[in-house]
Amino acid sequence: MEDLAIFFGRFHPILVHLPIGFLIMAFLMWGFQKWKKSHAFDQAIAFCLLMGTISAALACVAGYLLSTSGGYEGALISQHMWGGIFTTLVAGLVYVVFSSNLSSRWPSAIASTLMMVMIGGLSFTGHIGGSLTHGSDFLTEYAPIFGSRANQLPPPASMEEVVLYGHVIQPILQEKCISCHRSDKLKGGLSLKNPESIRKGGESGPLFLTSAKETSELIRRIHLPESNEEVMPPKGKSQLTEAEIALLEAWIMAGEDFEKPLLSYGNDTIQNLAGSYLGLVKNGSGGNESIGALAAIDSMTLVQLRESGLVIRELLADSYRYDVSIPQTALANQDLGNILGKLELIKDNIIWLNVSDLGLDNAQLANLTPMNNLEKLRLERNKLTDKSISLLAKFPKLQVLNLYGNDLTDACLSDFQQLQKLEKVYVWQTKITAKQAGKVELVS
Ligand code: HEC
Incomplete structure (x- = not known):
């Protein structure tokens, strides 16, 4: 049963585009008629509203099934759900009013108001849905001044300026993990969005090694072969490179730290890996005195x-x-x-x-x-x-x-x-x- 629910639930992201299309189409035709003071599209508008309502109802059911598959928590998911149900009900109402209005039983202001409320509900629900899949800062991430990228550390000019977490680890997590591990989409109960949430760890506990933990769940999972069920990032998603795996492991092994400059790690391997990752050190040699080239092995x-x-x-x-x-x-x-x-x-x-x-x-x-x-x-x-x-x-x-x-x-x-x-x-x-x-x- 549970598998079946997930199977149908996964059609939600496809289904949602139908009501968006139908209801916006109804709205545009309605606005066009108002402008032209015509009734040429009345039947077509009623048809779009009906199709929009039916497909919205299906999308609601699929969305509900998808949410039972877990990993979605917090305020956004319930706002999205209630927004979807509200929009479906209002769309149904607009359909009833509109199709009976064809014989002019309701004042047209009621239909107009409902139409506006429906489009408002649709936009709100769609926006929250987008935030759920892409993260709430998806739209504004690259915005100048207030976008979250604008607050990131400026790229380092030399090895001395590099902060291991800020310049190396955070961008790896951002690119390969955050889409599933953030406050509004806590897969495995884990958010990798910021230092506070990383400190907290996930369902299996902290990510860093403590007296009680001999291995880190994060290290274990990133080393699994891609075919393994538990590998992170999961099969089919953009995988970590060898260098990224080594950097994440080295950072976790070196103990919990989010501020430390790279050079204070006093560890050739971390410095070498991070330096090459940032393009500050040529592979295997250069840059730092302590990073000597090693003899080639055939x-x-x-x-x-x-x-x-x-x-x-x-x-x-x-x-x-x-x-x-x-x-x-x-x-x-x-x-x-x-x-x-x-x-x-x-x-x-x-x-x-x-x-x-x-x-x-x-x-x-x-x-x-x-x-x-x-x-x-x-x-x-x-x-x-x-x-x-x-x-x-x-x-x-x-x-x-x-x-x-x-x-x-x-x-x-x-x-x-x-x-x-x-x-x-x-x-x-x-x-x-x-x-x-x-x-x-x-x-x-
Ligand atoms: C496509 C979504 C997705 C991506 C991308 C992803 N994960 Fe996960 N992750 C999951 C899911 C789902 C679970 C929980 C299910 C499980 O235990 O396998 C999970 C669980 C975990 C856990 C175990 C949490 C706990 O305490 O049980 C860790 C650690 C983890 N992920 C690390 C990572 C890292 C590191 C990355 C990036 C390199 C990453 N994940 C990328 C979906 C993802």
């Missing part, structure tokens, strides 16, 4: 690594910076040591590495090849102990480390000192209790 090597089960994603086209994960399925026909050994081939190009849930132990971590550019390492739910922390010194650029679900205690805290660049460590479900260890933030 495509045969990548093909070979992918065939052996590694999932490799380039963070930005032609940057040779990779996000590498080893899924459990890669262990089906080879042992972990073997597959970890293959990382050697691209070791300086691995920026993010995910080796979680693989049963990795201290000995295997010790054997792992040094990676000079690794910034983010995910080690959750492995068999690591306190000794493992000192083994991480071979990743000199490590900034974010996830150790969730390993057998660690406070005894390993002092070993974090050697990791110069480390900013954030996730230690949820370990035995680590101390809250703060120097400049490193422990998230538990």
Whole structure:
């Protein structure tokens, strides 16, 4: 039943154009007759009013069915519904008055007044309907001075001026997500319109990582393959590019912030991605001293690594910076040591590495090849102990480390000192209790 309701409901956006056409046609012919002081169109006007009323009634039913499919909330939807019902009733009344007026039983002022009220109702309902589908600032968005675009940050001239959220993240959300996630169309209970609503999160809770949340629903959904039911933006809609996915993920991972200048993130990858996104940095090099070009990796090597089960994603086209994960399925026909050994081939190009849930132990971590550019390492739910922390010194650029679900205690805290660049460590479900260890933030 529910599917059937949605099926018919989705005809609403098509059906609504019929009453708009018929009723405006009736109105125009009526005005023309007044001007010409003629009655030549009387029958045609009555016909248009009748068709307009019937199609408006059908549009009301379909609209109601569509609204039951969820995702529409707030004042606009009820204004639109009652506006539609009102316009339909008035159109029916104009038809009755008008067709009986053909034999002049009513003073024509009544028909005229009703006709004006009907057109008023039609315009109001149509406008609210447009606001529901396109957003209430659709018409005025590009208007000079008062339009919402006019208040946006001016484009940055240099890397120093860039604000990550304002210049990069907000425009991505605006282009790819806002059509379904805003205050008057809360799909999944989520609005991505402004910082306040983003902080609130959606039905499944906050988008940013907190002590209670180990993963972000937003990050999970933007990484799903396009065929997946839950992928965002949904199948068939304009998808995110690789760079946009990486930027959204990096922004969420860096913690809740809407004001921070890009350069204060102290993270080469975010800076590089955002700089290229804005056209301020040439891919892989230039602009900022700290963003060095990486050596090219030939495509045969990548093909070979992918065939052996590694999932490799380039963070930005032609940057040779990779996000590498080893899924459990890669262990089906080879042992972990073997597959970890293959990382050697691209070791300086691995920026993010995910080796979680693989049963990795201290000995295997010790054997792992040094990676000079690794910034983010995910080690959750492995068999690591306190000794493992000192083994991480071979990743000199490590900034974010996830150790969730390993057998660690406070005894390993002092070993974090050697990791110069480390900013954030996730230690949820370990035995680590101390809250703060120097400049490193422990998230538990
Ligand atoms: C065509 C409409 C549409 C677009 C565009 C869209 N979404 Fe969604 N989104 C939905 C719907 C519908 C749901 C709820 C249904 C579901 O759970 O799959 C949802 C749910 C979500 C949720 C889960 C909310 C929660 O707390 O359960 C997140 C996160 C999300 N979307 C993020 C995004 C992001 C990020 C973008 C842009 C990159 C985006 N969406 C673009 C329709 C859309």
